[in-house]
Amino acid sequence: MDWFLIVVLLVFGAAFLVAEVLLIPGTTIVGLAGFILLTVGIWLSYRDLGSTTGHIILGASLVLTVVVVWYGLRPQSVNKFALTERNTARVDDVRRAVGVEPGQVGRALSAMRPAGTVLFGDELREATTRGEFLAAGAAVRVLGIEQNRIVVASA
Known part of the structure; x- marks a missing residue:
């Protein structure tokens, strides 16, 4: 034992x-x-x-x-x-985006509640409103770019 x-x-x-x-x-x-x-x-x-x-x-x-x-x-x-992979992904900075300027008109591809996808010419961009809801397909106008967000309103 x-x-x-x-x-x-x-x-x-x-x-x-x-x-x-x-x-x-x-x-x-x-x-x-x-x-x-x-x-x-x-x-x-x-x-x-x-x-x-x-x-x-x-x-x-x-x-x-x-x-x-x-x-x-x-x-x-x-x-x-150990984690040995490096993350090389990056976030697009809309403040340096080419083709999106204040006053430009686009079309909402998704419902803006208050954020959604907007088509500017042939470029898809994420955008947000100042709180209002817009239906998909509505015409929107760029109010400005604030803190890496495209702010739009109904055109």
């Missing part, structure tokens, strides 16, 4: 350490539980099985822990979980 309990403690302690380093890094609770289980297992091996067996189990546990931590902290292992 002594061997079984010690082996169970050591296996679960090692499994918790592996989970902490490789699967769920940064939680600390799982790693702390693994460390406590390994410590209790090593202490019981010294107490119940003698110092020679305790030394062997201590050495094996240390080697296993060092290998797991070394493997888990290598850049190749960390990169598997």
Whole structure:
């Protein structure tokens, strides 16, 4: 029974350490539980099985822990979980939009409640009203461009 309990403690302690380093890094609770289980297992091996067996189990546990931590902290292992893609998307700034000027007339393609899609010539743009609702197909006139929004009203 002594061997079984010690082996169970050591296996679960090692499994918790592996989970902490490789699967769920940064939680600390799982790693702390693994460390406590390994410590209790090593202490019981010294107490119940003698110092020679305790030394062997201590050495094996240390080697296993060092290998797991070394493997888990290598850049190749960390990169598997790290976000390495760069976001190169951008938002169109309507203040620098070509073809949309105050006073220009367009046609609402969607209902303006109060925002919607407007067709200016052959360009589709998102626009907003000052709060009024306009039906789809209504003629609209650009009042101005405010804080990256095209503001329109019924023409």
